[in-house]
Amino acid sequence: MNVLILIFMPLLGALLALVAKNYAKQTALLSSLVTLAVASFLLCGFTPDASTQYLVNYPWIPQMGINFKAGIDGISMLMVLLTAGLVPIIILSTFKHKYENSSAFYALVLFMQSGLLVVFTALDGFLFYIGWEAALIPIYFICSLWGGENRIQVNMKFFIYTIAGSLFMLLGIIYLHLQTPTHSYDIADFYALQLDSQTQSWLFWCFFLAFAIKMPIFPFHTWQPDTYTEAPTAGTMLLSGIMLKMGIYGVIRWLIPVVPLGFQQWGHLAIILSVIGIVYASIIAFTQKDMKRLIAYSSIAHVGLIAAGIFVWNAQGLQGAMVQMISHGINVVGLFFIADIIINRTQTRELALLGGVAKPAPKLAIAFLIITLGTVALPLTNGFIGEFLLLNGVYQYCIYYAAVAGLTIIFGSVYMLRMYKAIMQGNTNDLTVNFKDISGTEIVTLFIITFLIIVIGVYPQPILHISEAAITHLIATVNAKL
Amino acid sequence: MNTLIVISVLALVVLYLGLFKAGKSLLPVSVMGLLLALGLAVAEWNVNPAPIYKGMMLFDNFAIAFSAITILGTILILLLSKNYFEKISEHVAEYYTIILFALAGIMVMVSYHNLSMLFIGVEIMSVSLYILAGIKRRDFASNEAALKYFLMGAFSTGFLLFGITLIYGSAHSFDLEVIKQYVLNNANGGISPMFYTGLSLILIGLCFKIGAAPFHFWTPDVYEGSPTLITAFMSTVVKTAGFAAFLRLFITCFAPLADFWVPTIIVITALTLFIGNITALYQSSFKRMLAYSSISHAGYMLFAIIGLGNAAINAVLVYATAYTIASIIAFAVLILVKKQTGSDNYEGFNGLAKKNPFVAFTLTIAMLSLAGIPLTAGFIGKFFMFSSAVAQYQIWLVVIAIINAIIGIFYYFRVIVAMYFKEGKNLILATPIQFRFVLAVSAILTLVFGLYPTIISELI
Known part of the structure; x- marks a missing residue:
């Protein structure tokens, strides 16, 4: 039992929901419950010390130093539980709705869950970024397909805002990667870097923008009220219940420990x-x-x-x-x-x-x-x-x-x-x-x-x-x- | 090396098939021949890295990798061409032949080891393309495209040739290895001004060919006027070949002089990105949008030339592959939509997803890939490009590229918005089987490369 099952279970569920046409919501609920069971299982075997557990590490794009490295420590564990616990509740809350093309709807919800779990467990900068965006794409489609009247404009704004932030984060991640002596994306190598405070200062903004937009922190919040209002309720729940925590988690894991001197200047x-x-x-x-x-x-x-x-x-x-x-x-x-x-x-x-x-x-x-x-x-x-x-x-x-x-x-x-x-x-x-x-x-x-x-x-x-x-x-x- | 021979012979065979009115066998023969060529190219992988034909050509892994992509792209485009050229004219065989000749030119362009071969390859390809652009003889736009392309092409070839001459004048050889030695031996101040002039002229000539700003003015009109399939060929396969030629020359010979030409390329890159993207934003025709977006993609690919080195070759390879397959999807769907609605405009895509979920889905993947959204090949391409630029500490250039990537999302998503979120006439597209095949293969490749790029990125 490891993180891989946790990450890929919702994806499997998404495929099943696509196939299960008329029983999509039941399939989705079942799949999310299995994910919750997996998460609970991981919790049972979890020792609450400072170590990272259930570590997986596979080479992904070796010549770029990219690994599929994921694991769970105390901070991740809580976020994983939040994600695994809320998604069944959110799916259950939609049971009285009749969505047009519901199999696609539930497949997107589960796809997003997978992305979120990647974000909360990733220990590789590239993997983190992929998860970050993999959670964004489905929610864009959920909100745009099943949303209210102004959904097209509002969600475009939301999408552009968040992707703008995250592209700068990508720049930061690539830069950090090139500074590591072994050219890796491993978070441990990022933590070990000793960059001068001027570099850390602009790197802070690269990451901070992405996270601040996602949370959102004033004055980067202007997309949020419109998006929440226009989205279908399940979409709003995903956005507010879990997705904004990506930003907060990002600050804890990828911002402050990676660029402490930048944080010192701008915190x-x-x-x-x-x-x-x-x-x-x-x-x-x-x-x-x-x-x-x-x-x-x-x-x-x-x-x-x-x-x-x-x-x-x-x-x-x-x-x-x-x-x-x-x-x-x-x-x-x-x-x-x-x-x-x-x-x-x-x-x-x-x-x-x-x-x-x-x-x-x-x-x-x-x-x-x-x-x-x-x-x-x-x-x-x-x-x-x-x-x-x-x-x-x-x-x-x-x-x-x-x-x-x-x-x-x-x-x-x-x-x-x-x-x-x-x-x-x-x-x-x-x-x-x-x-x-x-x-x-x-x-x-x-x-x-x-x-x-x-x-x-x-x-x-x-x-x-x-x-x-x-x-x-x-x-x-x-x-x-x- | 057999690849080049097979393709040239194939072109002649197809011409003869046309002579004997074997119209039905044109497509199968061309595709089988190309598959054979592809197989032969791959068979030479890692085998014989020595120059052949008295140092005229070098079939190294670089050449093989780019041959493979261009052949693959051509196969996909040829598959789409069933029943396409028949509508334009009776002489179908000639079109297959000319495309194959262009491909033969491209083979030379990706594997030259001598500047004269570069020139010959460029010319074989270009002359074929002038004809292809003007293939609709009675169509005004097609004629305009051919004429413009010819004038501009001839002009840029002039630059290229003049540049090659000046280089020859100072290095006393066309051979890349000799030129490289000349540069290395005289790196500290001994290089004659004539050499620098030649380098600049070659740079201009090649920028014309790949459609980089400010030498891009011919692209939108030519791309719009040419038949859609030919546009697809020009903006994917031909562009890839142009970059391969560019990269080969600059990495082999001019790398030590980077301080001289990198600033120029940085300016060209920034201009290309902004001009391509901002003009694409204001287009109401999908086809014209693709034309301008192909300019901006040239801008991203120029990053690799700034990056230099093996990582840069990888980056161009990945980017070109991603861009080629995504563009082929876009053009294929455009052909289908245009057949049904008669226009190239975005409005034709309204509400397409309702009745054609498969086509809409593949086009969505293509647009996401062109926009550089993760999980698609296009993202990996952008990621490699950004990495190679950051590695040279060109942070500002990457910031410019990021701004452009954001602008790009607007116009690529316009199609997705039209297909999924807008009401339309509920058209049902007649999708022939070979279109379904090409769309499915390209979409799957886009996702596979997006998830596991190691397959192509480890090639070189």
Whole structure:
């Protein structure tokens, strides 16, 4: 059992889903569950120390020094679990949809999962880049084929934005490759490089652009609200739940340890941008009338805090980021799923037109409440642990930033509860009076999500435990080079 | 070396077949003959790296690799030509013959070891192409294309020839090995200005042939006016051959003088990229877009000439292969669409994916490959090019190339957007079996090279 099975299982599933025409969604779900089983199996055999486990290393393009090298350490493990865990939930959430040409849809979702798993396990720069793009191509097609009205323009913008960033990253990767004494793309060789700080300075921007666009960090976020709004809900879930974590993971694994001196010069600016993003996105979220856009902006705010927690580069911040990546993934998928349920039944995204849904749909109301509370970081929900650690990390770096970043908790409560109130409470109107409560797969999906929110909120120790050693080791490695 | 002989004889055989009205056997005979030539070329792999014919030609691995791609490209194009030339004229055999003669010229161009052979190869190829461009005798655009191509081609050949003469004047030989020795012996200041002038003139002549800016003005009109299949041949096989000739000369002889000509090539590269891409962006005709995009691809391939060395040869080989097969898909689909709608415009592709999922899928792969998106051969090509430029610390050039790659995505994706996301007339394309074959083979090759480029990149 190794990483290869994990990476290629979704690809196999994608092929099966293509073949299984009418049973595509069942096939896709089954395949994603098998992937989850593989991931769980890997977790069982995983020792939470700083080492990289399940290593595979095959020559791929030998004369260029490119190897298919992948493995899992504590940081990767959590991301792999997130990906393997969320994709079945996302597939399950689409069960009541009837997509035109559904086999292609599910095949693309699984194809993307494969790309994501490559990103989270790759230990070779070239492989990382391939995975990075392999995750982008399917999501572009998912959003463009099954998206809303403006999908063509919006997704073109998204695609151009992200690929522009990643091409500069490719330049950086090639440059680093040529600097390594053995001309390899191995991450260990990248870590061992001793470049002067001027070189590291521009290399920092090569990588930072790619990651900042992906997350997105202010001011590189302009593609995000439109794309999230126009995408089909499953696409939005993939983008917000898993894909933006690629950017965060990239910063932890491929940016700061590779160019520590560049980070030393520009990290401060990155923190400032992240903190600005938190406040900026929160303020915009207040004023949104559209449910999906509101969630999209809330996502920018949350990601801003995660980014700030990483760029301060201490154990609390990083551990908080790891937990919060998982929590944010779960919460945002839950939020978009609920938005999807409401939009499907009322045919509107306008908050002003909704109200009183709680009366005809009490089960939905409970689930929505739990997810909202998770998002606003109420203690005993998953959001609290992450944000607490993140703010703690930022506080250690600078108290003023922590004060500003801490506003996210207040702002978050305001806009989230406002949304909850507008949709669920008040009087029912023509649109919502006959609202059908959730049933079948919807209940299952929301139950899993709310269950995870509470479990992680009460007992986050296992998650922290998995990544702790790896993070301490990584911080020590970087600090040794500063 | 037998390859060249087989192809030349094949051309004559096909001509005679036409004489005896054996129209049906033209295609099978040509393809079988080319396969034989391909087999003979591959058989000489690693065998005999010594110059032959009194040092006129050298069939080394470089020559074999480029012969193989060009022959393969020609086979794919010939497969598409069934029932294509018949519509244009009754004298079908001549067209096969002329294409084969052009290929014979290309064989010489990729394996010359003497500047006179370079000139002869270029001329055999070019004269054939002038005729092919004007193959639609009663079509105004085709005539214009032929005339323009001929005038410009003759002009550039003049540059080339003059350059060769000046080089001969200073090195006293046409032989590449002797010229190389001359350069090495006189590297520290002893090289006569005449030699530098000759080098510059050859550079200009070759840039004309590969359509690099600012010597690219003939390409769009010629590519648009010529019959689509001939355009496909010119922009893939011929372009590859041009680069092979360019690379061979500059790597063998002029590498020590890199300081002199590299700055020029950098400027040419940047110009070619910007002009090709930005003009391609504003085209409403798919065919014209492909013409301009072929200019920009020439720009990417010039990276290799800046890079020099074996890695650069690999890079051109990979890039040319990726570009050739992707372009063949694009032109094949264009032929199908044009047959049905009668126009070259993007609108003809609207909604194509609904009824023709296979054709749309292969064209999507081709466009992704031309745009340089990972998992396709085109990405590997770009990746190799970027690597060879970064290796020479040409970071700014790579940044320019990245900006151009981003511009390229806009117009390549326009076709994908039209096919998948726009409503159209729900055309059902009549796709003959040989088209299906060519599309499938090219698409599979694009993906295979994209995933495992070691197959071709280890050749040299």
